[in-house]
Amino acid sequence: MALTQDARAVLEQITTATLTTILLKKGLRNVWIRGAMPLRDDRTRLVGEAFTLRFVPAREDLATPASWASPISTRAAIEAMPEGCIAVIDAMGIADAGVFGDILCARMAKRGVTAMITDGVVRDLGGVLDTGLPVWCRGAAAPPSVAGLTFVGWQETVGCGGVAVIPGDVIVADRDGAVVIPQALLDEVVSEAPAQEKLEGWIIDEVGRGAVLPGLYPMNAETLARYEAWLETEEGKA
Incomplete structure (x- = not known):
């Protein structure tokens, strides 16, 4: 089932706590993305289809500032994001290198991305908050992504906060964190x-x-x- 406007409207009224109970009854215990909490505690509940991005550990010949101009880059991935999606970034829980900063978050906000979810951290915290892009993450760190991470691709299955996320899965995020609803179970x-x-x-x-x-x-x-x-x-x- 695709995420229709009617389905979105329903899920916007349902807490992530309730969703984990429903999914538990269906045998899914591992649906809450660990470490991804709202940067602002006044965020309303947001719903969107997952657009996935994946980092691996930094390798010195690949994780360089020059890589930001590569066809396989976070910049290119942002330009592929559809309006209304939720970006889900697998950063392997690394907390000493920011996956995105204020410039990239500003571009995501401009493109109509609903939110960003990561098990990592952001940088340029004040600027990120100023963009208005809703972000769920582990916190903030000054170093750029290439100080600890190598970006390798987007729109593939990732593991974010210990949860498998497939492009098109539905993400619901509120003050309790972010929950993944498998697309095949959405209608139920x-x-x-x-x-x-x-x-x-x-x-x-x-x-x-x-x-x-x-x-x-x-x-x-x-x-x-x-x-x-x-x-x-x-x-x-x-």
């Missing part, structure tokens, strides 16, 4: 997510009213019957 997740979110919202309300957790979370038969009765009432109001 989109159809199930609102119900899961509604269920968990009802449980929170019950806790607020003083309900004890045993029998509530997870639900026993009595609690499930109360929830189903509440659902019928809510649907009747609609």
